[in-house]
Amino acid sequence: MTESAGLERGYRRLLGAYPLSFRREQEEEMLAVLMAGASPGQCWPGLAEAADVIRSGLGMRLRRAGLPPGSLGWADALMVFSLAVPLLVVAVGLLDVALPYPLPRVSEVGFRDPYAPREFGGLSLLHVPSFDIAVGGQVLIAVVVLLGLRRVALAVVAAAAAGFWIAAANNAGIPEPMWVLGAAALPLEALALIVVPSGRRDRWLLRWREGVGLLLAAGAVQVLTLMSDARSPFAWPTIVLQSTATSAHFKILPQPGIEGYVAATLVLAAAVAGLAVTLKISRFVLLLVVLCYPVVAQLVASVRYEHADLMDFFRAGNLAVLWLPPLLLLAGIMIHAYTRLRERVVRQPGSA
Amino acid sequence: MTQRAMQEATFLILTALAAGSQHGYGIITDVAEISSGRVRLRAGTLYTALDRLREGELVAVDREEIVDGRLRRYYRLTPKGADVLAAEAARLQANVGAALSRLKASAVVLARPDLAGGTA
Numbered sequence: 125m126t127e128s129a130g131l132e133r134g135y136r137r138l139l140g141a142y143p144l145s146f147r148r149e150q151e152e153e154m155l156a157v158l159m160a161g162a163s164p165g166q167c168w169p170g171l172a173e174a175a176d177v178i179r180s181g182l183g184m185r186l187r188r189a190g191l192p193p194g195s196l197g198w199a200d201a202l203m204v205f206s207l208a209v210p211l212l213v214v215a216v217g218l219l220d221v222a223l224p225y226p227l228p229r230v231s232e233v234g235f236r237d238p239y240a241p242r243e244f245g246g247l248s249l250l251h252v253p254s255f256d257i258a259v260g261g262q263v264l265i266a267v268v269v270l271l272g273l274r275r276v277a278l279a280v281v282a283a284a285a286a287g288f289w290i291a292a293a294n295n296a297g298i299p300e301p302m303w304v305l306g307a308a309a310l311p312l313e314a315l316a317l318i319v320v321p322s323g324r325r326d327r328w329l330l331r332w333r334e335g336v337g338l339l340l341a342a343g344a345v346q347v348l349t350l351m352s353d354a355r356s357p358f359a360w361p362t363i364v365l366q367s368t369a370t371s372a373h374f375k376i377l378p379q380p381g382i383e384g385y386v387a388a389t390l391v392l393a394a395a396v397a398g399l400a401v402t403l404k405i406s407r408f409v410l411l412l413v414v415l416c417y418p419v420v421a422q423l424v425a426s427v428r429y430e431h432a433d434l435m436d437f438f439r440a441g442n443l444a445v446l447w448l449p450p451l452l453l454l455a456g457i458m459i460h461a462y463t464r465l466r467e468r469v470v471r472q473p474g475s476a
Numbered sequence: 477m478t479q480r481a482m483q484e485a486t487f488l489i490l491t492a493l494a495a496g497s498q499h500g501y502g503i504i505t506d507v508a509e510i511s512s513g514r515v516r517l518r519a520g521t522l523y524t525a526l527d528r529l530r531e532g533e534l535v536a537v538d539r540e541e542i543v544d545g546r547l548r549r550y551y552r553l554t555p556k557g558a559d560v561l562a563a564e565a566a567r568l569q570a571n572v573g574a575a576l577s578r579l580k581a582s583a584v585v586l587a588r589p590d591l592a593g594g595t596a
Contacts, residue, residue, distance in 0.1 A: 156546035180520030
């Protein structure tokens with residue numbers, strides 16, 4: 125009996141190679157098969173058997189990690205995305221309010237500007253009407269999407285877009301990344317809502333792993349925001365990597381350069397991608413990256429071309445840089461997901 | 477399912493289930509029997525294959541039993557699985573037929589005349 129207990133312990137340890145989702149359902153079953161296959165008196169898993177279990181377990185981890193064919197299909201990822209878009213914008217807005225950073229005093233900067241703001245972000249943002257409209261609109265969208273009212277959600281997206289543009293055109297109070305993100309979120313949200321099938325599955329699909337991805341993405345936007353301001357203590361990675369003064373506004377301080385952003389963004393992307401594979405959320409995270417792309421593009425452009433604003437609506441080139449890559453990628457994903465969904469519906473008329 | 481040839485282990489697992497539902501260890505012993513002891517499936521390989529087959533809806537869980545305090549889950553072939561197995565068997569049979577008829581007609585002397593003779 126002690127022999128078989130030791131063997132069982134050995135097999136259990138080996139089964140640790142399998143992903144948790146598999147172990148939860150099938151560990152006991154597979155253990156029974158392994159024990160049944162053991163020779164009498166055997167007290168340790170055989171070498172070949174152990175290698176086979178470890179290889180198969182790791183293979184299943186990779187397979188379920190969203191590498192082809194993933195556990196979370198594009199249609200599901202889009203469904204999560206339609207809820208994640210408003211949540212991300214709200215998260216970034218709340219981070220702006222909750223984590224203000226004080227700007228250095230006049231003497232430290234080296235010149236006098238009595239109108240310069242004392243801090244970036246903070247509670248004062250709540251008094252800016254356009255900020256309230258941007259964040260409040262997204263909260264409303266999130267609630268309607270959660271209730272499964274997709275048509276109403278589309279109407280709210282359209283209304284929020286109109287309100288957002290009008291408010292933003294009349295008030296420069298929205299922090300820049302928040303402004304770009306808000307403008308990116310609405311069309312992407314509308315596209316995702318149009319293609320995802322009706323139903324209320326998002327709530328069940330959005331697990332803690334997706335929550336981690338969402339928080340990481342919101343954090344990435346915040347980090348990019350802080351790095352974009354040369355006065356910020358967080359700007360040093362970009363300043364170290366490229367210290368040419370190009371800004372007309374703060375010539376005294378070294379400004380972050382485009383290489384710095386590219387390097388910092390690559391490091392962030394690698395970290396997020398690594399986590400995505402480990403936590404099985406690769407498709408979802410890819411969509412989040414799509415959502416954050418305009419923010420990165422805007423920040424790179426504002427550093428490269430002395431406060432160039434890609435949100436300037438009258439330049440087709442700017443619009444293409446901002447919106448074309450994410451919209452093309454999203455359109456491709458949606459066509460793919462839509463055809464797969466239709467196949468599924470045709471194959472199982474009753475259960476889909 | 478694509479037109480790609482099926483792996484032998486997959487083919488033998490489906491064949492084992494074609495006679496009726498079986499649990500994991502039952503499949504392993506049955507596959508060894510079908511292949512005259514040549515294919516000895518290991519548990520890891522079996523469950524990787526079963527995972528794929530369940531995902532492709534070729535195989536489904538039939539029932540569960542507790543025997544001697546251990547969980548036994550029985551798997552059965554789905555109608556889709558039976559179709560795929562039949563198509564694969566027909567494909568293999570066509571290949572076998574072509575090979576045997578050409579061997580019969582060829583001038584090469586076979587080391588095992590029993591293979592070329594018979595009723596193939």
